[in-house]
Amino acid sequence: MSNLHRNVQETSSYDKFNAKSYLKKNYPMGPDGIPASHEDWMPWLLNNLKDTFAGGQLSGERLLDVGTGPAIHNLISAARYFPNITCAEYCQENREEVEKWVRGEEDAFDWAPFIKYVCGLEGQRDWEARQVSLRDAIQQVVFCDVRDENLLASLNGGPYDVVSSVFTLCGVAKDKADFDGIVSNVSHLVKPGGTLILVCDLEATHYSDGKASFPHTYLEASYIRQAVRNSGFTDVKDDVLLFKSIEGLNWDGTSYIYLTARKSLDTA
Template sequence: MDCTTHKLYHVHGMDSRSHLDLYFSNKEGMVFADDSLKFPMAMIHYHLSTGQTVGTLLIDISLGSIIHNLFSASKFFKKTVILRFQEKCIMELNRWLHDRTGAYDWSHTSSAAAQLEGIRDQLQEKEMHLRSSVKQILKCDFEQEEITSPVLLPLADCIVSMLILEIISKNEDEYMKNLEKIIKLLKPGGQLLLISLVDATYWIAGAERFHSFKCNEEFVKNAFGKVGLVIDYYAVQRRRNVSNLTDYKAVLFIVGRKGE
């Protein structure tokens, strides 16, 4: 089915709390833990622990109000800037950032990050450390040439992007344009850490069905090459759940380094 039959996340918006509960929660019956939580966190932790990505500034451009992909990253970068498409998602993130009543409970993922790092007794410190590293949460707009305009950000040493390129791109041309806009925010020599769904055409949040551009591993690797990203690492995890909430076949983790 093409994108005309599904809503577009960045155009129509979504129920951000329902999205978190369905795909990223610790609730009984949440079947996506291996693919949406464990695999991305393990891959980010593993790659950053190799010391191949260094610097001060991390930019995160991801779907919805997720933050679990940043727990390990905050250990390696002093400053984090989060870019999101929806005001509701930004409000959700600010609620967590300032530890307000009703903030989403990410303790299951801070615990997982602490286990990855071998510091199981420092769960609160993990959340406090991530909070202290977040310097800005900004709205982005990929319809603009400069996606953070009127705010001008310094170039990032590393960009983490989870489940967004295929969600906001209606076709191959848009995917390439959106990828180029992301790497414009990256320093020469910096790395893009991308987590992407393989062969997905839709996903559901709340009562709404949303578009995803169907792309496979070879397409993403070729796209990296076309925009001048040298692939340093990639891994694929085949889908480990049964659910009609989404139809992806696998999850891809790929790291590309921008040319000097």
């Protein structure tokens, strides 16, 4: 085990995921209104999402986010164009955290600074209207297990126009073969011609939510691109953020990948 993880409890179960601790640790906002993140990975992510959705270039109405956790920042740009969003998440505590925010409860995490930041990126002024429309757009928060080979049957309404998954599939996979199976399960959720947005950390063996340490499958960018192609996707494009240093992080990877791909028209 690396030094980064010596003081945290090793676990392979997400049952111990601590939503509040995770949010506090991973989603601080800087005093300048820019998300405070190691080597600016959060602005990198939010900029990529802004570009992917810009101008309504992805068609459709229904978007599914898989492994939402307690966090909705990756849906801010999406909700401008997709009025029907489903958040699918394994842990009840995380689902409740998202539901609390959708209901506008007082002790919910405050995503307003992130919404303001994304509005700034998009040249939009009325962040409060965007907050309201994001809350309206998140129509369902449901259980999902990406290991389920009949994932689509466990969700309502058939395949989605867009499926996003941010920092989830790499963490769930036990090994490379398992990752292939999970990408295949998720691929069935995307309509032919629809879009997959996948964000993964690369070449990591562990990460921590601040209390528990979660094992990771070591995956290179090339492996992820091929797994996506093998699951019936084309037009695979990506942007890799390579970290100069990971000093102080509870994580031992090298980089993050932001990948988009289009589901082939001739696959189910």
